[in-house]
Amino acid sequence: STIELDVSTRQRVLASSDPVERTLYVARLLERAVSDIESRAALHTRARSNGHGPHDAAGPTTGI
Numbered sequence: 001s002t003i004e005l006d007v008s009t010r011q012r013v014l015a016s017s018d019p020v021e022r023t024l025y026v027a028r029l030l031e032r033a034v035s036d037i038e039s040r041a042a043l044h045t046r047a048r049s050n051g052h053g054p055h056d057a058a059g060p061t062t063g064i
Helices: 007-015 019-048
Strands: none
Touching: 007 019
16 A cells, blocks of 8 residues: 555556466565655655754754
C-alpha cells in the first residue's frame, strides 16, 4: 500500500502464476520505489521539525 501502482501493474503481479517471476518483478518495482519512499520520509521528518533540522533544536548559536 506504500507503493502506488497503476491498475495494469497490480494486475500483472496478481495474474502471474509463476512465483519466481512474480517475486523478481515485485523486487524490481521495489528497487525503483525506494528512492521515492526515502524522499517522502525525509520530507515528512523535515515537516515534523517545523522546517528546522536536528542541529536547530537547541536554538541558534550566537558565537558569544
